[in-house]
Amino acid sequence: MxxxxxxxxxxxxxxxxxxxxxxxxxxxxxxxxxxxxxxxxxxxxxxxxxxxxxxxxxxxxxxxxxxxENEPPPENTTPFWRKRESITTIISLFFIIAGYVLYFQLEPKSPFTIGTFALAIIIGGYDLFKVGLKNLVKLDFDMKTLMTIAIIGAAIIGEWGEGAIVVFLFALSEALESFSINKARKSIRTLINIAPRKAMIKRGNSVEELNVEDIRINDIMILKPGEKAAMDGEIIKGESSLNQATITGESIPVHKTFGDEVFAGTINQEGYLEVRVTKRVEDTTLSKIIHLVEEAQAERAPSQQFVDKFAKYYTPAIMAIALLVAILPPIVVGASWTEWIYLGLAVLVVGCPCALVISTPVAIVTAIGNAARNGILIKGGIHLEETGRLNAIAFDKTGTLTEGTPEVTDIVPTEPYSEADILSLAHAIEAYSQHPLASAIIKKAKLVEGKKVNAENFQSITGKGAKAVINGKEVYIGNSVLFEEIGSLPRESKQRISSLQAEGKTVMILGTSNEVYGIIAVADQIRKSSFSIIDQLFKLGIQKTIMLTGDNKTTAVAIGNQLGLSETRADLLPEDKLTTIKSLQQKYGKVAMVGDGVNDAPALASANVGIAMGGAGTDTALETANIALMADDLEKLPYTISLSRKALHVIKQNIAFSLGLKIIALLLVIPGWLTLWLAIIADVGATLLVVLNSMRLMRAGERSSIENNV
Structure with missing residues (x-):
């Protein structure tokens, strides 16, 4: 079942x-x-x-x-230094200091000295012993069990002072680990608490405040200036500027009016709005982001999988080494049992894999949480690490490197016509067309004052253009193929057309069967930010940038050359992009694909890292891609690469710190220099280094700090 x-x-x-x-x-x-x-x-x-x-x-x-699940745990606002574990740690330190004062003033074996150290051990190690002793009875050997054995052993052989120091330093490391993890989790709590839990809802003639769980699709949500949207919806009345930083990471408000989309958690800054609710609370864009970020934090990254496997064999190995250190020298060469049991306990302490276990998750949780706050949704530690290893990035052209909306760039009239005449005539015909190029001409014509012209008997000519009757003449608008067929394309027009096409522009000709009135060039404009972004990617170590497009080769090459891309591949269908990604992987290794998440879905899925543009409100982007840039803005891409490289460096450093310090400490066993307090300092030192190193990723909101450190 x-x-x-x-x-x-x-x-x-x-x-x-x-x-x-x-x-x-x-x-x-x-x-x-x-x-x-x-x-x-x-x-x-x-x-x-x-x-x-x-x-x-x-x-x-x-x-x-x-x-x-629907009851988020209350945020603990108690300051770090006022928490119970912090207070007991401080009290333990006080008794340790008092114990060492008595140690030097009285006999080291004095009942007062031992009693003071014992109080430090009991107060500072109560929680540790409570778990450690239970585990010991069950023969369940985790870190707390190992620490409990070491401290009890230290007391048995009379090393009360060192036992107390071990308790204090272990308690301190636990407190620091808890502090760092809570700081990292704050990113998720911030997201969860962004959207209000109630909203003003208009039903019929009444307005009432409802819990978000009680709000239904098609309810009317009232948004006054300064209020946060509790639900996703569509504006049906009013206009205003909305701050969408919580969703897209961009703090510049976006002007919205009738029919525009509103996201839960965004702030209405100016006008009064009525918004028709389009999604249930659990389906809002913000809810999806929170869910995906939480799932991302649960996913085991490759580094963490390695650490988990390593720790599985590491802990039993350390216990076996500690036992051999404790018993072999006394049995084989008659060495002092007390001295070598002490060294065995020290090996047990130094072998605690605490720092190793947290080396990867602390960095992953911190990086993913902070990326989400900056409008970047990374759907797992594996994708964070893969992004940090990228060698090449492939881009879709339309809507990614370019604006995605064609604009008129050139109007070349022939005598005796003017630019205004050409636009008026073209507008009259294209007013009947649904083609994207037609919308570019209509948009341009509205900006230019010209006499109004009426067209009749419109007829579309598939793949070539259109025609209509204007003032009794049959006027055509279309590509060079159409005009060569009707026989009215003079030589000078062909040269001008070739020149414009070489610049990556789509050319339309306006005229009759025996005369060319003029030429109109249209192009999808390159995003202004694309130039600097490509340059930043090369500086970050991306070896190759490739554009994949279904557009013609002439247009694609012109845009690729302007941007300084390494390679351009044109005339590609979606399945061709998939094949191209696989060939790029064989050539360059780790390859990312950046697209809009719709027609690029196969390529996004097959790339090592699929990065979707405009994830806000786009279900396909959120579902298909490994990373979604919530704003429709490529400027987030260098920051994402930079953050991922930084996180990968931090993870590697953490593993090196946690293993390196322990190896150094274990080598001190050979000359007999390893002591309990040195062992715990090695363990705590590694934990502290791992925690502090991971917390550097909390500055992820400061783009420059990440970029300057990679």
């Missing part, structure tokens, strides 16, 4: 190891088929049946509270 996935939010989950243990305990419930804990987003997905009481019992070892 099929079972549904039940999703819950969590409160109190303190560490990655605790998440793994919690997951394991839930899977042990007989009615549960599977469970997955998303540590970054504090979410739990359970396949099967389990009550909240059963789930909280499974997490009782860490004081985990389980809430329904």
């Amino acid at each position: 099929a079972t549904n996935d039940n999703v819950y939010r969590l409160q109190g989950l303190s560490c990655m190891n605790c998440a793994a243990k919690f997951e394991k305990n839930i899977r042990a419930i007989s009615t549960v088929e599977d469970a997955q804990v998303n540590f970054g987003a504090l979410k739990l997905t359970v396949k099967g049946d389990a009550t909240i009481a059963q789930l909280e019992k499974a997490g009782a070892f860490d004081g985990i509270k389980v809430l329904s």
Whole structure:
């Protein structure tokens, strides 16, 4: 029998190891088929049946509270230094200092000295021992079990002072880890709390405030100046500027009027608006973004998969090494049992894989959360890492490198006609056409004052142009093929047409069967930002930039040359783009495809990283691409590459820090220099380095700081 996935939010989950243990305990419930804990987003997905009481019992070892998915956990506003674990850590430090004062003033073995150190151990290590001793009884060897064994062992051999220092430094590292993870999670909490939970809804003649869960599609939402939209919808009355920074990352307000789309979480800055609700609260663009970001944080990145596999064998290996260090020298060469048991305990402490376990997820959670705040949706750690390894980027042309809307660029009249005459005549014919080039002529004609001309008997000529009767004459507008067929294309016109086409422009001719009135050139304008963006990508280490387009080769090459692209491939159908991406992967390795997420879907899916433009409100872009630039703006692309490269560097540095410090500490066993406090400093030092290094990614909102560091 099929079972549904039940999703819950969590409160109190303190560490990655605790998440793994919690997951394991839930899977042990007989009615549960599977469970997955998303540590970054504090979410739990359970396949099967389990009550909240059963789930909280499974997490009782860490004081985990389980809430329904629609009940976000309250934000803990208690300052870091006022939290209980921080206070007990400080008290523990106070007793350690007092203990060492007594250590030097009285006998080291004095009951007062030992008692003071024992108080430091009990106060600072209460939570540690509570879990560690339970695990020890069950022979469940995690980090807290190893630490508990080491501290009890230190007390047994009389090293009370060092045991107290180990407790304090371990508590400090746990507090710092919790602090850094909470800072990273704040990105998601910020997104969750963006949209209001209530809205003013107009039904008939009455207006009432409703919870978003009670709002239905086609309800009318009232938006006054300064208010946030609670739902997605379409404006049916009024006009205003809306700040869409929460969705697109762009702080410049966008003017919207009748028929325009409004996103939940955006701010109405000026006028009064009535908005017809088009989506339920769980289907809004903001809800999709939050869901995708949370899922992204749960996905195991390649680096994390490596660390998880490594840690699986690493911990048992460290325990075996610690045991051998403790017993082999006394048995083989008659060395001091106390000295080598002490060294064995130190190996146990230094071997705690705390820093290694958090080395990747802290960086991933931080980078993905901050990217979301900047209008960039990265759908998983694997995509973040793949983006950091890109060698080449392929671009769709229309709507990506160009504006996507053709504009009239040149009007070349022949004697005795003027530009205004040409536009008036062309407008009269194209007013009946639905072709995109026709809209460009109509738009241009409205900006130029000319006499009004009426056309009759309009007829479209498929693939070539159109014709109509104006003032009793049959007037044509179309391409050179059409005019060569009717026999009215003089030599000088052909030369001018060739010149304009070489510039990447589409040329239309206006005239009769025996006379050319003039030439109109239309082109899809290159985005002004495209020039600097291509330059930035080369500076970031992207070796090749390639344009893939269905447009003709002449136009494509002209645009590619203007932008300074490495390569241009034209006349491509969607399936051709897919084939081209595969050939580029064989040639350059890691390749990204940037497109609009609709006709580029096959190429986006086959690239190592698919990057969709204009993800805001575009379901196809959100579903197909690995990364969605929520604003229809390429300027986010260099920032995304830069952030990903930075995150990849940080992950590699974290793994190197966590393993390197431990290897150095373990080598100190050979001359017998490793002490318990040195071991814990190596462990805490690695954790602290990993945390602080990952927190550098929190500056992701400052584009320049990322770009300057790559």
